[in-house]
Every structure is written in C-alpha cells, then in structure tokens.
Amino acid sequence: MENNLQHEDLLIKLRAKLNEEKVKLWETPYITQENGITQNFKDLAEKYAKDLSLENDVVHQALRELQLHSLERSKDNAEYKETGFAAFRIKATIPGEKPRMIKLQKKLDVLGTELIAAIATEIGVAENRVKLIFNGKVIKPTPSLEEQGLKNGATLMALVMAETPEEVKKEDTMYMEMKTVRDDATLLSEYVDELADDDEYMKLEDQSGKTVELPAAERRSLLVGLALHERGRAAAKQHDYPLALVLLLEADRQLSECRSSILKSVDNWAVLQLDISWSYLCLRSLPHAADAAQRLASAEAAFKDTYGEDHQRLIALKGSAANERVLLMRLYLLQGIVAYHQNKRADARDKLARAEQELNALRVDEDSVLTLMELGWSRAAARSGLRAAAGDRERAHHYLADRRAQRDRAREAHRLDRQRRALGVCADGSAVNAALVDGLVGMGYARRLAALALRNSNNHVAEAVRLIQEQPEMLADSDLSSDEVSTPSSEDSLVEPDNKLVAELEAMGYDTEEAKTALRMSRNHISGAVDRLVAGGGKVVQSDDPDNPSTSSGAVTKRKAKKHRRDKRRKERELALRRLNAAIRSEEDDYLDTSLTEEEEFLAQYKSLL
Template identity: 30%
Template sequence: MSEIDNTFVKLRARLRELDIKLWQEPYYHEDVGSIESEMDRLSEQLSGELGISVSNCKCALVELQDSALRKLTARKEFNETGMATFSVRCVDSKGGTVQIIEIKCSLNALGLDLQQEIANRLKLSNASYVKCISAGKIVSSNSTLNDQGLNNNQQLMVIIGSKESTNSSDGNTERGSVLYERIAKIKADIESVVDADGRFFEMEDQDGNAIFLPPNENRSLLMAMGLCEKARAAMRRENYDEALLLLLEADEHFAVCNSQFLESVDNYALLNLDIVWCYLCLKNVTQLPDAQRRLDICERNFERSYGKNLKRIRSIRGSSCPERALIMRLHLLQGVILFHQNRRDEAYEKFEEASQALAELRVDDDQLTRLIDMGYDVADARLALRSCSGDADQAILFINNRREKLNTARADAQTERLQQNRLAADNADQDWVNPRSVCQLTDMGYERGLVVEALKRTKNDIPDSVDLLQFHADELGADLQTTPPADEQLLNILHQLGFPMALVRIALETTQNDMKRSVEFLLKSQSDENQLLQVIDNMSQTLSGNPDDQQQQPTSSSNARPFIDISSSKLQLIETFLTMAKSELESYKAYTRFNEDLTMNDNDYLDLPLIQEEQILIEYKNLLER
C-alpha cells in the first residue's frame, strides 16, 4: 500500500466526520466549478490535522471531488436514461490494478452484454475472456445485471490475465485467452475426476478418517475442494488472479452443501481466508465489504472448528498447534480491513496480535535444514517444529506418530469405502445408505443385507435401524432380493474382453447379470492406466473380428480367454463399452494433469512460510505510525 493510499484513507474518514461534501458549496458551484480558494483553505486545515503535506492533501481532495462529481453525473444519467455507469478496475498478479475504465450498461442487460462492452474497450475478441467480480461473485453471463444485484456507480473488479501469461511460440496468443482456457481445462479435469466415483478423490478428516455424504452433496464438496487445491497451487506461484477465479468458483459449489456440515469443518473458513488474501495480493480494496463479510465467516467457523482462542484444538494437538498460522493470517487481514476503514486503534491491536503469533511461529533455519537433510518433507518439518516449540527431536517423533495414526485410520477407512462401492452398485438411483453405519451394524452381528434394508427405511438412523433389526428382521428379509448366479455366456464374453474371471463373476452377481452395469463396475475397478489400455485394446480387437487370435491359444490354462461368438446386439453393446473405457481413460489423464502442480502433503494448507505476512505486517505498521 502506498503513502497516497494512506492519505486517501485518512481524508475520507475526516471528511465524513466533518460532514464536508466536496461537490457542494463552498467547495463547488454548478455555474463556476471547483472553488479553488476554498479547496486551498481546506487543504491547509486538513494537512495540519492529519499530518500530511499540503500538496498531497490538495491533490487527494481534488481527486475525491472529481470522483464525487462523476458519480453525480452518472446518477443523473441513470435516472434519465436507465444506463448504469460502472468503474471497472482491471487487475492482474503482476502489478495489481493495471487499468481503470468507465463502462455504461443497462441493468436489464445480461452479464454477457457487460462482458462484451468491457471486451470492446480492452480490444479483446472474446467476451468470455472477461471475468467480472461484483460483491465477491463472478458475474454470470446468463442473468441480468439487476438480478445479480449490480447497481449504478458500482466498482467492479475484472480479471483477464496478464500480458506476460500470453507469451507463446507463435506470438499470436491473445491476452486473456490463456487464463480463460486454463481455468476451463482445470474445471473440466476436476469434473472428470470427481465423476469417477471416488477412485481418485476421497474425503477424509485431518486424522485420515473417511467422510461420507449423500451423493449430490458429496459431488459439490469434492468439486469445491478440488478447485481450492488448484487455487492454492496458483497462489504458491503467486498467480493470484487465477487463484481468485478458482476460489470464487469453489464458493459457488460450497453454497449448495449442507450448512451444518460446513460449519463443523474448517474448509469453508479456509476458502474465505484465501479469497481475502487474494484481494490483498491483487492490491484491490474495491471488494472491501465482501472481504469484511468473508473474514467474519472465517472467524466464526474457526471458533466452531478450533474453539474460542483455539481452546478445543489446543486440547487435542497441544498448545503449539500449527493452526495458529491460519489465525495469524486472519488477524493480519482483519487489521488491514480495519486500517482501510480508518479504525486505526483497532487495526493496531490486530497487528499486535499477528506480530506476537508470528514471533511464536518462527522456525529456526538450522533445525529445519536438519530435518530436511534427514529426508523429511519441508512442510512436514516446518509444521512439526511449530507443533513442538522448535525442538527437532520432538518434531521427529511428532512426524512419525502422525504418519502412524494416518496409516491406521486409512486402513480402517478401507473397509468402509468397500462398503460404499458395494452400496453404490446395489442401490443405483435409490436411497443413499451410509457405509459407516453398515460397518457399525454388521460388526454388531447383523446380516449385511438386512442392515442395508433397515438403513434405507430409517434414512440412516442407527437406533431406529437396530430396532428394526431386533424386532422386524423377518419383515426386512422378505423384501430382500435373491441374488442370481452369474450368467455363463456373459461371464465368458466379459472375460474375453480382458477382465479377470473372478472379478467378472462378482460384477455380474452384484448387478444381477446387467451387462452394462457390470462393465461400469469392471472399468471402475481397474487399478491403473495400463490395465485400462489393455482392456481398450481387447475391445477394439473383438470389434475388428480379431480378438488377439485367442481362438488359437490352448484352453488348458486358467488364464486363457477362448473366443466366444458374439451376437450383433452384444457387439453394439461392446462399442458402447469401448466408448465408456475411453472416457475412463480420459479420467486417468485428467487426474494426472490435476496433480501436476500439487504437493502431496496432507497438511499443505497449514504450511504457511509467513514471509509475505511479515512483509505486509511491517508495511502496515509503518503506515500506522505516519
């Protein structure tokens, strides 16, 4: 933040206190314009009161007066013509605000019309390259501005990507296209991975325990968390414009999740904290009201998750819990917001809290290097040292104990996830059943089929399910379907396509000999990309009439796949299966792309080096002293 920005903060607040309106007499007369003598007198008065130079005070007052007059003109035009005026601030990660333009557009127009107006002014060929942000939301192209709550004289933030990001080998890449295409690709990859039914993404808590939610809510939450992971990767590269767009997309997915669940975990708090951090790093204060709202949400969620003053988390993790780094960043951002509201005493208190936390969180470089040289990941090492008050020997024990707990929890979760997969196959398009509840009740000695039926009826209420199992088991059993044996012809056909015989039998029995669902089951059971490629090759050869010359192979081997004469209707199905298999392969590739710039550390979100935070803290504390 510059000294002139500090001057504006002071002046705006003082003018409000004195109820001075620069667009009215004696400072402005409609027939004459600005009254320079009065502006000079006011500059002299306020410069002494606020401790700023007369020249800087005069320049700032003139700019504030011009801004007020432009808003009055825009208000008059809006009342007469219905055309709204927007002050559009174009930002990028390299220099914050790079351009400010004025755009006029009817509030009854679609968001796309506003994007097109901005694109025309910026000489962009595609309006989709323009991402407008209003009150913390990306302006939708398909809804009217009025429906989205935009107002006349509103300031908008626009992201189109920096010029540096458009460098390409042919030199013809248009500004804005690179960021637009990158965001679109990231979203498509995350959708592909999330829709792969848990083979790539699985939710767990900080201790490695599986988390299960109803399918629709589970999908929304996984989409949101995937976008947050890519946003943090962009933040590590200091691409805050890209990160902000991804975080705002994630916010839309979080919005459809159960509010009670979001209030019990820290993910939503972290999202809001990261969004405000991006606002700050993009040097943009036009989103100040949204930043205040998000920090309030963050503070409330942290209190629910961690307890007041970290009381709950300290009781679990100890007094030196690494979550303190997040609280430090929260206090710093709260101080910045208070500073821009000219609540300087309150800002000072927040900066002092952040400064104290920063001192406690500092890690000795020699101790950190020692752990890294021993083979520990830098994030694990830093978090462990912070959790153990800088004691390297205790930090080593901390890392090893945490890994052991995670491995144990994840091993236990595997049983529950297997139940999840079986239930997904058994209950397609039916009521969702919580696999953890299935495990809990089967461990009590109840038959799995009866347990699933009871949980369906009670909507996963365990006490009611136990009551049904104890007193109405016969009634539950009457509703269970008898599982037919695997059809031999289908068994051989699917085996011929390259799937293991034992797995084919399970798939057919699970799906009651539904060939299409069996193939879906089998494709999703492939453990790696190479297995999937082999299946695709077998399907292609079967369709071409040359099933790898398998009819020539001896049939005495248990692994041999004798050629089966397949009917034309079954061949048409196999064509469909080939398309499904190729789609599945794309999911593997999407997952590979998704992971390209991610760290594999589970606690990456806690590993804040705090270098930027320290620089910002020093900058704002210096401004407070002036």
C-alpha cells in the same frame, strides 16, 4: 505501492474529518456554480493540513479529488434517473502497470459481454483477456448486468493479463483450464465408489484423518469445489493471482451449493475465504473488494466451529494448534488491513498486533529445517513439525512420524470398512470373511463369485465350493442389474482359469486364449475343456442357441461392449486423476505452510501507516 498507500491513507483521514464535521464539499460555501473552489475550501484545506502536519498543497489536492468525486457521483445519479444509463467504475489490474480507474456507462439490461467488450476497448486489449469481478463473483457474458446484481455506481475489478505471447496464451487458456479441472473432478465424483481404496484424492477427511462420508446429492459440488480450490492455491503459490482468483471464486460458487453441516466438519471452506481475500490483497484490490470483510468474518466463525473455542477440539485431535496459527495469522493480518481501509484504526492496530504475535511464534530455525529434511521430511513438513514442537528437532521428528502413523491407521480402517461393506453379509447376518474370499480367489474362482458363495454358505468354505461347482444358479446376485448378470453362467460368474491347467492345454498345442475360454466354460474341469477344444478343432465353438444368453453371439457381443465401456471409463478416470494430481499439491497440510515473507512485508507496510 508505498506512495499509493500513503495517498490512500490521506484520503481515509480526510473522509473521516469531513464526516465528523458534516462537511459537504459539493455544496456551498465550498464550491462555485461553475464547480470551482472557494475561499472557504482553501481555508478548510489549510486547517486540515495543520491538523495532520502535512503540506498545504498536498491536502488541497486530496480535498479537491474528493470534491470532484462527489460531484461526479451526484451527476451520475441524476443522469441515471433521467436516461437509465448506470455508471460503473472499474479498477483495471494490468501486470507491469499501475492500476487504472475507468468509468463506463451502460444500461442494466445489457448483457455482461457488452460491458466486458467496452472495458477491453477502453484498455486496448482483446476482449477474451478481460475478466470482470463484482462482489466476489465473475461476471458472465450472457446474463444481463441487472441479473448479475450490478447497480448504478457499482465498482468492479478487471483482471488483465500482460501482452507477451506467452501470457496471452495463458490468459486464453484460463477458462479452459478451469473447465478441465471442473470436468475431471465431476468425472471422478460420479465414479468415486469404483476408485481404488487407497486413492487419497477422492476422500474428504477431517483434521484427524477420518473420512467424511458424502451425500450423493452433494458429492459433485463438493468434490468439484475442492478440486478448483486446490488448483487455485497452486496458481497462488506461483504468484499467478489473476488465475488463482478466478479459480477460487468458482470454487466458492460450487461449495456454496453444499449444506453448511458438511462444510463445518472440515476447515476447507474457511481456508477458501482466506485464500480469496489474500488474492484480493496481492492484486492490490482488497480496499475495493466489498465482500472481503464478510468473507473474513465468515472464515473466523468457521474456524471456531471447526476447531472449537480456544482450539480445544483441534488440540484434542492433533495434540497441537501450532500450525493452524498460520491461518489465524493471515486472518488477523487481513482483518487489520480491511479495518485500516475502513478507517477503524484502533481495530486495525489490534488485529495487526495479533498478527505480528502469531507471526513471531511461527518463525523456525533454518538449520533445524535442513536437519529434518536430511531425515526425509519435506521442507513444508519440517517447518510444520518444528512449529508444533516449539523448535525442538527431536520432538518435531516424532510429531511428524506420529501424525503420519495416525493418518495411515485411519485410512487403513476406512479401507477395511469399505471392503467389508462391498463383500456384504451372510444369510445369518454375519459379515463375509475377507480372508476366505482371498482363499477362494487363490483357488481360481472369481472374487465376485467367491463372495456370493460365502454369503449363501454363511462363510463355510466347503459349502461355498460345492455351490460354485454344483449349484451356480443359487448365486444370482440380487444387487446387480439384470443386464450385468443375466444368468449364473454369464461371464461375471465364471471361474477364473487356473494357470496350471492353462499351461497343460498349451502343452497339448492349444492356443492360450482358447484354452482359457474352454476352462472358463467348463469351470476348470480339464476333461470338459479338452472336449470343447476337440469338438471345435482347437477352438471353442459358441452355440447359436438364442435361448442361451451365456453362449449366444448376441450375448457375447453385449458382454464385450460392456467390458469396452468399463475399460474406457477406467481410462478416463485414470487420465482425469493424473491431470488433477499434476495440477495440485499432494503433500499433507500443504495449505498450512508459508515462508512468512509476504506476510512480513504487508505487516511492515501497514504498521508504518498506523
């Protein structure tokens, strides 16, 4: 890589000199009619070699490379105007090999799959192992090249996996994995209100741990985008940057469908722009990523919106901005590298110097990290605490404990608020008392029925019990659809069978399930339950009266079908959540942790070039 960077550095310097002196290498007096070099060209190479203190042959070859490139561009433009065939230059990144530059010509009205197939043939790999990226987007097989924004002279990235069977299998499953993540997150987003209150994955929180409420129209795109982002970060941690980049770009596409006001309340979108740019860098493709500079500028603006000028909003929330310096360090480092490749050397030096300053402030003592790990904190949390506490172990421990307690309080407040809203309000406008609901549930009544009774009785327990036992028809829940609660005596409004009464009926020799059914239908009156069981010879006989939906066979079948569908959806959600949890991290602020090793290597390389 060092030699490639040195060669790129020479080309950058030569382009700057040519632009400054307005030299056009593709015109006379620097080229012959047969595209050969002239004495003027040789003199120019010798002059630049002295200016740059380099060998004449090295500068001569670099100038010739730039000259031939200009001639080729001019020829391509003329051919495009005449034939309609656009020229594309593709940088193919193949693990274990040097990056290859490929030139192909296609008409802009052909489908994306035709260009993908041509590149695969040129490289000598299977078509399904090539992923094309242009201007921050993955080229799709079906739309035309023009519809996907490609123009004559465009430069693309081609990601190609290695040839080992294991790597080929991983490449073949790349999009299947992305589809699985997207489908799982979509499923969870559709049923987010049915999930448990302590399910942390499905909550979007700001920096203080406060839940950000999601508009229903944007919930899917936001949650799918965040899930793909987390999965992409997990791939990047494993240094699987081709997979990471594909996932991160898809996450960016999903989040772009959300309003900016939602994204400004959290730093996820800014971090995503950094992660995409970092993947470009690790794939040695940052200079060829036309969208990198804009992404970094957007990230910098988003951090200011989220954290405030000089991080005052962040400090007010967290008490420290030390850990977020990881993001700023990467931002400055990436901006410095982009500026270097744009030949903005003064800007590059400034950004790299700021990156180095932040990096030095982030270093922590490894012995202190191990000490905190012995106290039960993870390595990432230990580094986070030490950075926030300026290296003081005791302060770091207290900082981490306080942060955990703060988040727990915020989540408990959110859980109670959701519980309060789910229980509803009484007829007099007061909130239904959750403790009274729990009390009625303890007496054997269904939670939903208990909540309805307390709403109608304005939190009077005795009146609520009377309504359940004597006037259940008053407890029709207007919030439920008619197919869920067709009558007050439907399954959802029946009393849960009392375990003691079930035991008594079992002692009489009745089957457990039949005993429970009889108690439900008789509202826990044991004499009524016994009468039903005796009349049915030990079994509860359902009435065939079609006018009674609570006892007709059709209604029972319908309720069983509904229960089956609910159970099936619940299992699907549990499996989806399990797959997502296995694929992504679960540790708090994991995105702020880094060992600094890669950052130090890139910083040293580009500082040496400057």
